[in-house]
Amino acid sequence: MHTKVIKSIDVESVRKQFPILGITVHNKPLVYLDNAATTQKPLSVIDSMDKFYREYNSNIHRGVHKLSQLSTSKYEKSRQTIQGFIKAAEPEEIIFTKGTTESINLVAYSYGLMNLSTNDEILISHMEHHANIVPWQILCQKTGAVLKVIPINDDGELIMEEFYKLLSPKTKIVSIVHISNSLGTINPIKEIIDAAHAVDAVVLIDAAQSVHHASINVQELNPDFLVFSGHKVYGPTGIGVLYGKRAILESMPPYQTGGDMIKSVSFERTIFQDLPQKFEAGTTNIAGAIGLAKSLEFIDSLGIENIASYEATLLNYATEKLSTIEQLKIIGTAAHKSAVFSFVLDCAHPHDIGTLLDMEGVAVRTGQHCTEPLMKRFGVPATTRASFAVYNTYEEIDVLYNSVLKVIKLFS
Amino acid sequence: MSEINELYQQVILDHNKNPRNFGVMDDATNTAEGHNPLCGDQIDVYAKVENGKILEIKFKGAGCAISKASASIMTTLIVGKTVAEAKGLFDDFINIVTADLSDKCDTLELGKLAVFCGVREYPARVKCASLAWHTMMKAIQKSELDNAPVSTEDMEITI
Numbered sequence: 001m002h003t004k005v006i007k008s009i010d011v012e013s014v015r016k017q018f019p020i021l022g023i024t025v026h027n028k029p030l031v032y033l034d035n036a037a038t039t040q041k042p043l044s045v046i047d048s049m050d051k052f053y054r055e056y057n058s059n060i061h062r063g064v065h066k067l068s069q070l071s072t073s074k075y076e077k078s079r080q081t082i083q084g085f086i087k088a089a090e091p092e093e094i095i096f097t098k099g100t101t102e103s104i105n106l107v108a109y110s111y112g113l114m115n116l117s118t119n120d121e122i123l124i125s126h127m128e129h130h131a132n133i134v135p136w137q138i139l140c141q142k143t144g145a146v147l148k149v150i151p152i153n154d155d156g157e158l159i160m161e162e163f164y165k166l167l168s169p170k171t172k173i174v175s176i177v178h179i180s181n182s183l184g185t186i187n188p189i190k191e192i193i194d195a196a197h198a199v200d201a202v203v204l205i206d207a208a209q210s211v212h213h214a215s216i217n218v219q220e221l222n223p224d225f226l227v228f229s230g231h232k233v234y235g236p237t238g239i240g241v242l243y244g245k246r247a248i249l250e251s252m253p254p255y256q257t258g259g260d261m262i263k264s265v266s267f268e269r270t271i272f273q274d275l276p277q278k279f280e281a282g283t284t285n286i287a288g289a290i291g292l293a294k295s296l297e298f299i300d301s302l303g304i305e306n307i308a309s310y311e312a313t314l315l316n317y318a319t320e321k322l323s324t325i326e327q328l329k330i331i332g333t334a335a336h337k338s339a340v341f342s343f344v345l346d347c348a349h350p351h352d353i354g355t356l357l358d359m360e361g362v363a364v365r366t367g368q369h370c371t372e373p374l375m376k377r378f379g380v381p382a383t384t385r386a387s388f389a390v391y392n393t394y395e396e397i398d399v400l401y402n403s404v405l406k407v408i409k410l411f412s
Numbered sequence: 413m414s415e416i417n418e419l420y421q422q423v424i425l426d427h428n429k430n431p432r433n434f435g436v437m438d439d440a441t442n443t444a445e446g447h448n449p450l451c452g453d454q455i456d457v458y459a460k461v462e463n464g465k466i467l468e469i470k471f472k473g474a475g476c477a478i479s480k481a482s483a484s485i486m487t488t489l490i491v492g493k494t495v496a497e498a499k500g501l502f503d504d505f506i507n508i509v510t511a512d513l514s515d516k517c518d519t520l521e522l523g524k525l526a527v528f529c530g531v532r533e534y535p536a537r538v539k540c541a542s543l544a545w546h547t548m549m550k551a552i553q554k555s556e557l558d559n560a561p562v563s564t565e566d567m568e569i570t571i
């Protein structure tokens with residue numbers, strides 16, 4: 001690996017780019033620590049979408065008129081920006097979807113239904129988001145395939161020995177989260193991908209929590225599919241990405257059918273478009289694609305290594321500071337961990353903590369984080385999760401700390 | 413934290429810490445199970461109902477302070493009441509946490525239920541407060557055949 005010089009982040013100038021960070025909640029300055037649920041959006045993203053609707057809104061791939069050409073070219077340029085960001089070989093390997101959930105469903109239905117049959121196996125892990133569990137369960141019901149689950153240890157790390165035991169020539173799909181949204185665990189996906197390929201399984205990486213925290217090069221990493229959502233990477237909601245290797249995408253039938261994805265239709269027969277249109281039926285989220293490209297440019301402008309290194313210092317600071325609270329137990333203590341801080345308190349339920357923190361202006365997520373099996377694994381009904389982004393500060397972690405102390409005082 | 417004190421009143425904190433009528437009842441005539449899938453709150457309500465009267469009521473479960481205190485206070489209000497009276501209290505309670513009764517909240521008319529007036533300001537918490545009440549209704553109205561657990565997602569609560 002090449003070594004990069006880590007530059008420090010000028011957090012004040014970053015914050016100025018996010019209008020929402022200036023608001024107050026319950027008369028307290030907003031401390032937004034719910035970034036794993038969705039990130040806030042910089043002005044460049046908001047403005048790019050505003051400009052689309054104000055200045056050249058029109059449908060893509062359809063009109064010969066000026067505006068349609070402009071929006072088509074912006075949409076396709078956005079695809080190239082995404083291709084560049086994850087270092088895909090070709091823009092046609094980037095499919096726009098609604099988000100991570102739709103991307104996984106697309107693969108499960110299109111690839112899965114075509115390729116799986118009775119007694120084939122699909123391998124996921126115990127820390128998956130429901131979006132990376134349920135589509136596979138349904139696929140199993142439809143095909144007779146079997147879902148296998150890689151267990152995790154008490155720190156919230158995959159037990160790799162068990163992974164190797166579960167992996168076999170029966171394994172047809174391995175679908176794994178890169179960074180866990182509930183625990184922050186960074187999984188050894190390169191090792192998993194290589195091992196899965198050795199038994200000829202295809203691999204999907206759920207990168208919903210990782211493309212904005214870790215540099216990804218799909219050609220080096222070599223997954224067959226990689227998926228993420230715009231709204232978690234400083235971009236808009238309703239847009240996401242399915243990356244897939246060209247040969248595999250070409251072999252797959254369309255997921256949805258209709259306009260924009262066909263070459264010709266007669267009542268007898270339809271010829272589908274080539275990639276990527278084959279998987280983009282109907283009018284897509286054009287403004288979303290444009291905004292998503294801008295959000296990735298925002299990340300590039302700071303440098304993803306710099307972002308990752310700054311977030312690591314935030315996580316360390318939070319871990320050191322909040323660990324001093326005796327009643328507090330951290331859920332997720334993996335050696336390799338990203339900017340997620342999940343915890344429980346002896347004296348207070350996460351729901352009460354969430355409401356009380358909200359009164360202090362602190363936005364956190366409380367609940368099961370769409371990972372119910374994981375909560376059961378740790379024997380907790382739910383957790384409180386603070387998750388950090390590049391615009392968070394040490395002072396905000398101090399506010400979190402003081403607010404947690406107030407909760408403890410109220411409940412003891 | 414003045415607004416907070418409206419939600420987390422001393423009475424609620426006390427019932428959370430020392431819940432009344434907490435535990436399993438072995439000789440219950442009516443039981444029901446309640447579940448809030450959004451946050452994992454879970455409750456079992458046990459009642460001894462004879463001739464339309466609730467002689468004893470208990471609950472057990474894991475949940476937030478609001479849900480636990482609400483369950484505890486519910487049991488203290490329901491015990492000794494008839495099924496019809498319990499239904500009346502249930503309606504009052506649901507009104508308090510969902511409809512605007514702010515004028516009534518300042519009077520003593522609502523009795524013990526008045527501590528829940530603050531909940532209405534926190535739509536995300538209405539289900540926490542009402543889980544025990546829905547489960548109680550399910551228990552006391554239930555015939556032997558009807559054993560499906562109640563879920564807050566089936567409830568018709570207008571927030």
Ligand SMILES: Cc1ncc(COP(=O)(O)O)c(C=O)c1O
Pocket residue numbers: 036037098099100101102129131132177179180181206208209229370
């Ligand atoms: C790891 C992971 N996978 C999948 C998803 C689902 O993403 P979306 O709701 O944007 O489709 C999320 C979002 O919570 C996530 O964190």
